[in-house]
Amino acid sequence: MSSSAxxxxxxxxEVCVAQxxxxxxxxxxxxxxxxxxxxxxxxxxxxxxxKPLGAYDVLAVLAEDGxxxxxxxxxxxxxxxxxxxxxxxxxxxNAFIGCTHAGxxxxxxxxxxxxxxxxxxxTAPGVSNAVTLAAAEQSFQPDDVTIEVAGxxxxxxxxxxxxx
Amino acid sequence: MSSSAxxxxxxxxEVCVAQxxxxxxxxxxxxxxxxxxxxxxxxxxxxxxxKPLGAYDVLAVLAEDGxxxxxxxxxxxxxxxxxxxxxxxxxxxNAFIGCTHAGxxxxxxxxxxxxxxxxxxxTAPGVSNAVTLAAAEQSFQPDDVTIEVAGxxxxxxxxxxxxx
DNA sequence: TTGCTAATGTTATAATGTTGCAAATTCCGC
DNA sequence: GCGGAATTTGCAACATTATAACATTAGCAA
Numbered sequence: 001m002s003s004s005a006x007x008x009x010x011x012x013x014e015v016c017v018a019q020x021x022x023x024x025x026x027x028x029x030x031x032x033x034x035x036x037x038x039x040x041x042x043x044x045x046x047x048x049x050x051k052p053l054g055a056y057d058v059l060a061v062l063a064e065d066g067x068x069x070x071x072x073x074x075x076x077x078x079x080x081x082x083x084x085x086x087x088x089x090x091x092x093x094n095a096f097i098g099c100t101h102a103g104x105x106x107x108x109x110x111x112x113x114x115x116x117x118x119x120x121x122x123t124a125p126g127v128s129n130a131v132t133l134a135a136a137e138q139s140f141q142p143d144d145v146t147i148e149v150a151g152x153x154x155x156x157x158x159x160x161x162x163x164x
Numbered sequence: 165m166s167s168s169a170x171x172x173x174x175x176x177x178e179v180c181v182a183q184x185x186x187x188x189x190x191x192x193x194x195x196x197x198x199x200x201x202x203x204x205x206x207x208x209x210x211x212x213x214x215k216p217l218g219a220y221d222v223l224a225v226l227a228e229d230g231x232x233x234x235x236x237x238x239x240x241x242x243x244x245x246x247x248x249x250x251x252x253x254x255x256x257x258n259a260f261i262g263c264t265h266a267g268x269x270x271x272x273x274x275x276x277x278x279x280x281x282x283x284x285x286x287t288a289p290g291v292s293n294a295v296t297l298a299a300a301e302q303s304f305q306p307d308d309v310t311i312e313v314a315g316x317x318x319x320x321x322x323x324x325x326x327x328x
Numbered sequence: 329t330t331g332c333t334a335a336t337g338t339t340a341t342a343a344t345g346t347t348g349c350a351a352a353t354t355c356c357g358c
Numbered sequence: 359g360c361g362g363a364a365t366t367t368g369c370a371a372c373a374t375t376a377t378a379a380c381a382t383t384a385g386c387a388a
Binding site: 034055056075 | 345354
Binding site: 005091092109111113114120122124126127129130131133134135138139140141142143144145146147148149150151152153154157 | 168169255256273275277278284286288290291293294295297298299302303304305306307308309310311312313314315316317318321
């Protein structure tokens with residue numbers, strides 16, 4: 001395993017984006033779903049950032065594109081992308097981020113850096129299992145699980161104070 | 165342990181509320197914080213429901229009280245109550261619920277029923293540990309942990325279909 | 329009292345998300 | 359290709375959630 005997770009080190013992110021888009025096209029084909037230009041463009045925009053984008057951020061970029069879009073356009077595209085597992089909504093940020101496990105069955109867990117804003121999506125079976133177990137103890141049947149951890153990423157961990 | 169968690173069975177909820185308020189007064193005293201009438205009333209309103217209340221729900225009840233409050237009044241009271249660990253914000257619902265572990269150091273996990281809307285707060289050490297571990301593996305330093313599980317509570321679990 | 333701080337009031341506005349309907353596009357069987 | 363059905367998009371209005379900025383008041387101590 002590499003020394004640090006992808007968002008935390010430099011890389012050619014265009015490649016990530018291109019791969020994500022290719023994967024999305026493939027997934028949509030399998031699902032018999034139409035990855036229309038607007039939807040694809042929204043997915044691309046979201047992927048171009050390791051930081052989550054708000055719906056209105058997306059809207060603003062579309063406007064720069066010359067696409068005279070209204071909020072429903074963006075929200076509909078985002079709904080579509082979510083339904084097909086291509087993006088996740090981060091509830092604590094009201095924002096969206098590309099799914100790095102598209103196509104796989106997974107329960108995401110998100111590490112959100114307070115300082116740099118980057119978000120790392122993790123598949124943590126230990127966490128999923130613990131959640132499932134805790135819910136089962138209450139006879140609760142889980143459906144959607146939201147796990148969002150805000151804190152400091154390796155690059156932004158505050159220096160330990162020496163003077164105390 | 166009782167057969168089902170509190171929100172799921174009938175009980176005299178006024179007692180819960182009264183206890184919560186008494187506890188809140190005590191905690192605020194310890195913190196040297198002022199549980200003013202507005203703050204206390206907001207806490208009471210939130211506690212009177214097992215379902216999370218939105219800020220504007222609270223506002224509406226305050227209006228019925230004859231308190232001519234504006235949004236900042238409510239949001240400020242809620243901020244105060246959150247800071248002192250008396251209520252939690254449920255990010256996936258934009259709503260607030262009374263903390264059932266006020267004063268204790270805890271990481272809440274919330275079971276939110278799609279059908280009846282009730283929310284159960286749980287302290288699940290297994291989950292917390294798994295989250296801490298998963299974060300540590302990424303050298304991530306957690307600060308706020310949000311765990312919200314939407315699904316079906318024991319009273320609302322859909323009947324298993326017999327015809328398939 | 330005087331003066332400081334915390335708390336509240338007030339107005340306006342920002343940010344986020346939805347509804348409903350009409351127009352356009354795409355799909356699909358013929 | 360053609361026509362009807364279904365999906366997608368455009369668009370306007372609106373609903374909900376949250377905050378900014380500044381004035382006022384209440385609590386409290388010197």
